[in-house]
Amino acid sequence: MHLYSVIIPVYNRPDEVRDLLRSLVCQNNRKFEVIIVEDGSAKDCRTIVEDFSVELPIKYLWQPNSGPGPARNAGAHEAGGEWLIFFDSDCIIPPNYFVELDEALKKIQFDAYGGPDKAHKDFSKIQKAIDYSMTSFLTTGGIRGGQQSFEKFKPRSFNMGMKRSLFDQVGGFSPLRFGEDIDMSLKLEKAGAKSVLVAGAFVYHKRRVSFKTFFKQVFNSGVARIILNKLHPKSLRIVHLLPSAFVLFHVILCFMVIIKPVLAYILLLFPVIIFLDSSFKTKNPITGVLAIISSYVQLTGYGVGFLKAWCQHYVLKKEINYAFRDNFYK
Template identity: 45%
Template structure:
């Protein structure tokens, strides 16, 4: 009997993360799933981590040359036996009732493809919780990414995305190797008439990166990816996606006024500080942690500047190539 869900997890040099994810899968209240680990040419492999779980999970381990997360997920799709294919990033942890929430959502909505939100776990480091807050907060770009107060139609992201077998058979899966490959896939699914949406209760705990330096690289690539999407689907780059870039340029212009008019700089800087104070207060109230609130401020700035610079750099490259 084939499983209801096939879980595909691409991984690159992160064996410890895979272990934590597998531990959370063991605790699932629904057991009708298989697990497919796709090792994307890692130099630090996770096969020794996977082996002890073979008697507790229906699990398959595949090693392949490095080609990026998109093609790696497609390899998993090709091996999947379930009715639905679910992909997670290796740095995710699932709450025990994740698949219960998914099943309810599918029965209620009839989705062909779905995504769910991400949250910070109480056991994450303070830095990880701060990054999780800023990536989901309505005061930053959380409304773009998803959630009950999302902006625009929902585009599932690959840290927590599910599709039906039919969707894969019709679309062929991911087309981009990396950088916004999930956004491109979401747009293509919707353009081909599939019912795509959000299941709010199907959330995961997403660790993301362990330092602000790694976080900057991640959000820089997010901004770059959105600009790449704009090359293929120009209508999918909205004013909301320009917000981090405009924030970055606006901050630079504010600093420039210091050389021209100190009073005007003071006025702009007061508004800047008020915004950061709002982030701090909201983060403290949301996470119930003063430390997370403090770190949410630099995390939000890194998110805006990283995304904005990645977006602007890729857009500039496009203009240079055209000229």
């Protein structure tokens, strides 16, 4: 029996799977099996998986498109490991990942864990800028960057692991198209499981390659937060309201600038701070400029998605479509 079963849902991303599998071949600890679950992709990665079958103990599954949660569940059904490790297909795994995980398991007892994500040196400037906005304490990064946040730590599915027995106990992932990882973390919390951050078990996360697709991602995350609060009452925290407050503040301030133009200086404060901080951390002023854009995209996209879902659900009383992809309400 393998100690770890690595489960990777895939949807139309064969090139990313190649990079991910290549990084798994280079692991210094090889006590794992790999399960690729093709979730109804038009561009499948079967041939790529076959190319790595000599170097890795790997299984390939195909299912009609059902979303990332059911795909992970299908992989877990075929897994033989004591621990189930979930990666997103756009991740690259550093060579010492499983060494770090082994060390953490020796030092402390826990039932589930999550690890942070970082930008690889070879990522594009836009990817590095998006990584900054998703990990910076100045936006809503929090735990994703390996730092403590305003809320209790909750593992995210791009880099998440749990005991097989715990996965079975909570019934696996839900069919949510977005927010399914937070839903899982909330179920683990209700089950009394101990979840920890293993800082050394980080991944390189490519995320989105354009601001347009990034906006869609964070917009859907904002919508998903309302759905999660419906499924898990009282899970909504003040920190989740901050992007919406950011949007409303800027709308009000823009109107006020018409009356008092001097207030325009306030609008410059946030982008200046973001530019200085991101330029220092990435050591590149061009990435610093792009980080201003990505930070506004992230906060605005999430905030608008949250506000739209809140109005449609709580004001217009529309029924939520929990398995949404593009249409959020029935």
